[in-house]
Amino acid sequence: MTSLKTIGAKQPETTYIGRYAVRIVALKPSKEIAIIYVDKGNYYKLPGGGIERDEEHLSAAQREVQEETGAIVSLRNTNCIATTEEFRNDLHQISYCYLADVLDATGSPSLTEEERVDGLSHQWMPINEALEAMVSVKPTSELGRYIQERDIYLLTEAKKVLEDGYGQKV
Numbered sequence: 001m002t003s004l005k006t007i008g009a010k011q012p013e014t015t016y017i018g019r020y021a022v023r024i025v026a027l028k029p030s031k032e033i034a035i036i037y038v039d040k041g042n043y044y045k046l047p048g049g050g051i052e053r054d055e056e057h058l059s060a061a062q063r064e065v066q067e068e069t070g071a072i073v074s075l076r077n078t079n080c081i082a083t084t085e086e087f088r089n090d091l092h093q094i095s096y097c098y099l100a101d102v103l104d105a106t107g108s109p110s111l112t113e114e115e116r117v118d119g120l121s122h123q124w125m126p127i128n129e130a131l132e133a134m135v136s137v138k139p140t141s142e143l144g145r146y147i148q149e150r151d152i153y154l155l156t157e158a159k160k161v162l163e164d165g166y167g168q169k170v
């Protein structure tokens with residue numbers, strides 16, 4: 001069963017805008033994963049983002065990794081390994097996390113203008129170092145604190161799945 005974490009609390013007086021998103025733990029054969037640093041807000045996050053209207057989760061996952069890192073990935077399977085539900089201001093977001101294998105990491109990111117302004121950059125590091133980086137930073141924004149909590153949880157769950165031998169390539 002997929003694990004679920006709720007971040008924030010639903011406020012009865014708030015009308016929420018719903019959003020669905022994917023987060024990806026993209027593994028190179030060297031066992032390094034992609035991690036995104038966001039300068040504006042001082043936090044690390046997993047590659048990922050919103051699922052567009054009529055887009056499949058797996059297509060969204062592949063697109064987001066390629067946009068944010070330039071890498072081409074293949075998802076290990078169609079099952080998400082963990083889910084988060086966030087209540088942040090007027091946003092109700094559900095994120096689905098997937099494991100993927102990097103097929104080609106030679107491409108360049110194609111960041112949006114907002115992502116460039118926010119100072120997104122990616123690096124590859126072992127999963128334990130990525131977790132340590134996520135835990136050790138002190139985000140300077142509310143958004144960064146939400147993302148930090150979400151992605152530490154998702155990466156911890158991914159690590160457990162990998163250590164247990166689940167999430168193997170299909």
